[in-house]
Amino acid sequence: MGTYESYAGKINRKLMKKVHIVNVAAGRAPADLVLKNASYVNVFSNKICHGDIAITKGLFVGIGQYSGPNEVDMSGKLVLPGFLDSHIHLESSLVTPWEFAKAVLPHGTTTVVTDPHEIANVMGTDGIEYMLQATEGLPVDVRFMLPSCVPATPVDESGADLDYRDIDSFYDHPRVQGLAEMMNFPGVIQADKDVLEKIVAAQAHHKKIDGHAPNLEGNDLNAYVTAGVYSDHECSSAQDAIAKLELGQFIMIREGTAARNLDALLPLLTPEYADRCMFCCDDKHPSDLLEKGHIDYIVRRAIQKGVDPIIAVKVASHNAARYYALNNRGAIAPGYLADFVVIDNFRDFHIESVYKKGVVMYETNEVKQFQIPEVSSYLVERAHNTFHVPSLTEKDFEDVRPRGIIGMVPGEIITQDLGYAAEINPAKDILKIAVVERHKNTRHIGIGYLKGYGLKEGAVATSISHDSHNIIAVGTNDKDLAAAVNRVVENNGGIVVLKDGQIQGEVVLAIAGLMSDAPLTQVNQALEEAKKQAFALGVCQDVDPFMTLSFMSLPVIPTLRLTTRGILDVISQKYI
């Protein structure tokens, strides 16, 4: 896109802008906007500072005494740098990136760093490209870390298999910051060449490499860090976090929908450690986003727990920016992007307005209109056509052999090995579970049994199933199982709750089977209604009917999982 620009032309264009901002800063030209009498968090001196803040061409240009035709009085308020989410999978919001942007702007988020891991497992590099195009020019700046583990494991049948060469050209994209969470830490520690060469290539491009290594320690941790993994967001204890921090890793304190580590990691939010910390959500589901908020929720909670508010704000803004070498943001200072949040005070922490590049994007409870990014027609069509499964019948789910029983554990995503079953028995909570390969028309259908889900009638199916996103379904009879899967395919993806062939609730996720084309509130409403219907059909109250189900196919968490090839013992990595 865009016309060719010579280097000399680029320098001259930037020079013209530079001359203007210097003229404004020096007081020779009026600022586009002046925040009069502002009190703001200074992340350099760790103080509240005061002054008029001049903004021009999207940048803070000066702090001191300024005036102009467009002034906003900031007396009695507090101005903070815009917040950054240092690690999120945007797909977890179930909506398009622009719907996500609308949802987080009121919460002060002005930059997020996303790992398009989910969509890449479905669409490969087309998925990465789709997300890049779908985030271009949004008022929340979306930066990318390239998925490092597609597929997540060798036993996964995903839509793509990406080695370092596949993702290499994306490092040239101006919004790509590096290589995303290196979940295959055993591969790193074992010096697996396919794994290490992804790190080597990211380093060759002078990019960051994020980590994912819960409770790794000792020389294994040394090996993981020396390989070039610069951060971790999987710490659930201060001890684990400090051990990693002392070896040089940056710590992303995660507080999202599925995993919540803030309370355990509060000891890090002290002058001793905080400079090496930032905040992230990892996953953020619709209701959580609508009800709790985003990074602001973490900041608020940290302050309530006794963290120095200036430290909390700095961790939420400056530290993440500096980690990612996004050196033009994360502070209120001359030359920085005018991304900022206006609140009443630290105690109430009510967000009154949010500005992106000097333009108000949220004010008086309203998000301002913005241009929706244009995604190429090829990618739109590709994203809406990711199901390659023939119409199924109950015969496809029939099975004469006994199969393993996956035992769900309330409130956890680990499972138990509960032996074998040969048939469905809803009275004993023995349900049939199936994973239907949906990327390449292989007709692979893995079948097993599930206990602890509670369904008494009908079936539930979803195309969100980590990390390959095949269709996972659970049912009380083969006919409803087939109907539920067929409906997911008919919708080009999503969640279906069905009884006796009748749809009880559904969420259409036609973008790669992961995201909806509808607004967030609508998606949330459909999702909550579908959940209600799933509970009505008997799903246990302590189970999230769709999220927990989506993890039953993730072949890295013990004990049993179901893949497209059958029930897998995660520890032995053998099918049983």
Add this chain to the structure above:
Amino acid sequence: MGTYESYAGKINRKLMKKVHIVNVAAGRAPADLVLKNASYVNVFSNKICHGDIAITKGLFVGIGQYSGPNEVDMSGKLVLPGFLDSHIHLESSLVTPWEFAKAVLPHGTTTVVTDPHEIANVMGTDGIEYMLQATEGLPVDVRFMLPSCVPATPVDESGADLDYRDIDSFYDHPRVQGLAEMMNFPGVIQADKDVLEKIVAAQAHHKKIDGHAPNLEGNDLNAYVTAGVYSDHECSSAQDAIAKLELGQFIMIREGTAARNLDALLPLLTPEYADRCMFCCDDKHPSDLLEKGHIDYIVRRAIQKGVDPIIAVKVASHNAARYYALNNRGAIAPGYLADFVVIDNFRDFHIESVYKKGVVMYETNEVKQFQIPEVSSYLVERAHNTFHVPSLTEKDFEDVRPRGIIGMVPGEIITQDLGYAAEINPAKDILKIAVVERHKNTRHIGIGYLKGYGLKEGAVATSISHDSHNIIAVGTNDKDLAAAVNRVVENNGGIVVLKDGQIQGEVVLAIAGLMSDAPLTQVNQALEEAKKQAFALGVCQDVDPFMTLSFMSLPVIPTLRLTTRGILDVISQKYI
């Protein structure tokens, strides 16, 4: 230099190294070197940590329990990251970069960031290239900031005139970190396009831009910072430094030969501000280097003044590395360059050994041998042939008109306007001063009078004269003036003290008229002897006979200066 390496080949080469270091870190292969039972400064947690430190292929690869065929017991000692000088002009040492390296290795310096401003004023881009080649592969890693102000002012007749296009290709060099001190701060504030486009180009290359703006404040400082100047090393008061730090600038605390700001800036070496600070020397003369040391001297002094030793060490190492995005050094942690310093303890701070990339380079008072970089014959010849001046006679220094008198001020480099004189009068300390253009054979010779220098007989001449490095000479008679200048030219540069045509002392600086081909101790000896001879000829004891003289031609410091075109009033920028 070097064979062509494909991208795939580069990845594979780096992969092989990566596999090996991961194997060592994981304990599957022995380390090249193990520092047993080490106590070390952890710059991430701000603590002294303990463990065995494994080193392989020039990198720290693990900290914990390691053993190997090559172990060094570190019990009772303290291991620190190697020190960085964040801003120096290597030419100020008067020796070649390899002689400089030999001198600073015993002081724990493992990286310096140099601005080849002096040689660039003589040789233009050839001077930058000369220094790059002369520093390649040294055991002190030499990084470059490209000179931003050549010539220093429009009235200077220097050897080159560099705009952004001239220096642009150097940004691709792997050891170039950015644009050096932007001394022309009035040009920045006035939005001078030639000045700003240098900043714009450095930013287009994602490089750092260093500052130089003593006591700039208010909206002028806002303009300077918003233009994109990220640091300052000219702060001589904590108030000035904090004002700049609060606007986002990093502060280089300077303690060198000419300017010493450490004591005034001690309030910055606190948890509140220290993360935005680093150390630098700016200029470091031979005797100072030999007698006091380098960055270690600053650290030692800071500790003596009550600064937390861990803060002092972190400022001396990690902070400078992070500012310059030299993210592979400045810490003792897996994956970092094994650049380190072994001391006895913080109180005595005696440096026992220094390692660069895991190899001991200084131990038991001895610097290890290393390969001297090879400079291309073109550049060697070019550097030794920078004088283009015909042989002069006393007639060239005769002048019938009265000329301004520059009044030296003891202990300062500012001067006074002491009216006019028409002839030399040593009894009244009225000496003739001359600046002889030496780059382009223009035959321009600026003549004036000097008071406060004290010379009673003979003449002194030097080819170090800031910043154009023409020949500056002061004499009691025209004949000795001519002889002294002729001798400097004959030597291809240097310092000469002469009486009645007889050389009393001299330092040959045949590399661009700035640096010697001789060892540091020899240069220092010649310099001290020449100084002694200058004092013997009457130079006042409170004047440095050569250094102070070298500033008499710098047309930016009030009141009067002498250029190749005559006596200049610095305030009005007019010749008088």
